[in-house]
Amino acid sequence: MNATDIEELPGVGPATADKLKDAGYTDLMAIAVTAPQALADAAEIGASTAQKIIAAAREAADIGGFETGEALLEKRKFVGKLTSGAKALNELLGGGFETQAISELFGEFGSGKTQIAHQLAVNVTLPVDQGGLDGGTIWIDSENTFRPERISQMATALELDPDETLKSIHVARAFNSHHQMLLAEKAMEVAKEYNARLLVVDSMTAHFRAEYIGRGALAERQQLLNKHMHGLLRFGDVFNAVICVTNQVMAKPDAFFGDPTRPIGGHIVGHTATFRLYLRKSKGGKRIARLVDSPNLPEGEAVFLVDGNGVSD
Numbered sequence: 001m002n003a004t005d006i007e008e009l010p011g012v013g014p015a016t017a018d019k020l021k022d023a024g025y026t027d028l029m030a031i032a033v034t035a036p037q038a039l040a041d042a043a044e045i046g047a048s049t050a051q052k053i054i055a056a057a058r059e060a061a062d063i064g065g066f067e068t069g070e071a072l073l074e075k076r077k078f079v080g081k082l083t084s085g086a087k088a089l090n091e092l093l094g095g096g097f098e099t100q101a102i103s104e105l106f107g108e109f110g111s112g113k114t115q116i117a118h119q120l121a122v123n124v125t126l127p128v129d130q131g132g133l134d135g136g137t138i139w140i141d142s143e144n145t146f147r148p149e150r151i152s153q154m155a156t157a158l159e160l161d162p163d164e165t166l167k168s169i170h171v172a173r174a175f176n177s178h179h180q181m182l183l184a185e186k187a188m189e190v191a192k193e194y195n196a197r198l199l200v201v202d203s204m205t206a207h208f209r210a211e212y213i214g215r216g217a218l219a220e221r222q223q224l225l226n227k228h229m230h231g232l233l234r235f236g237d238v239f240n241a242v243i244c245v246t247n248q249v250m251a252k253p254d255a256f257f258g259d260p261t262r263p264i265g266g267h268i269v270g271h272t273a274t275f276r277l278y279l280r281k282s283k284g285g286k287r288i289a290r291l292v293d294s295p296n297l298p299e300g301e302a303v304f305l306v307d308g309n310g311v312s313d
């Protein structure tokens, strides 16, 4: 059986397909990895029908295979490191922003998330021996905060040709979460042509936060974010690229007294991002980055500077 669409799964008629899609089960993978009862509830079908649908989706979806540790180590040899422009920040990250991984920048407004992303888009054009990846950038902009002028400034500060640098960056505005996910898919198609070694999604969570409001929408939002992030990870794997996503922090209901620094997206985002950097403002243009939840690096902090020239120590 080689269904490519959920409508082609046995037992899924048009009405069931609509219910599944409304519940966020928009592709085979989402169905393949779900629990029968959850699917039964979402589509208002019996548990045994749900089981059959899931079995068929598992057969049709490419759920991936097992790789040996040796093969994985071999793949790790190709992991590149992209300089942030600040030595302390690079050290915190074990040498720079890694390819084949998602790095999440989270923090309050003005903490430097978008500035770091701009700096990475400039630095990625540098040769490898200067901390770059000799490539370009695909930038998905959900908040309309990409600034070509800023790229020019940062490029000039590094004695790069600002026009050449701007040409290496391909930007698309994402108008809603669905559009954002489509752009991420589109990025897979054009990455080779653009020699993209960096994918920026700034902000990854803003649309999702604005569109899926309240407890009732939470499950669907998380499911879509999960799908989105796995798509991004695949981009990182296939093109040996750095994935840099930004995420705002949200206040808890008791934010006035509590810690107003919880990233949006909860467990899904936290567990899918490989590196999470929590950014906060300090005195005199200084910023502090804290590494949280890294698979192989100690937690720690680094101080860096954002000024007219960009990101530095």
Ligand code: GTP
Binding pocket: 107, 108, 109, 110, 111, 112, 113, 114, 115, 116, 145, 248, 285, 306, 307, 308, 309
């Ligand atoms: P949100 O997207 O609002 O959540 O914030 P963010 O974390 O993306 O903030 P962003 O990276 O845009 O940081 C904005 C800050 O960077 C400004 O408040 C300035 O302090 C600094 N900044 C941006 N551009 C310049 C510049 O040209 N010169 C200097 N000196 N600082 C700048």
Ligand code: MG
Binding pocket: 113, 114, 115, 145, 202
């Ligand atoms: Mg920003």
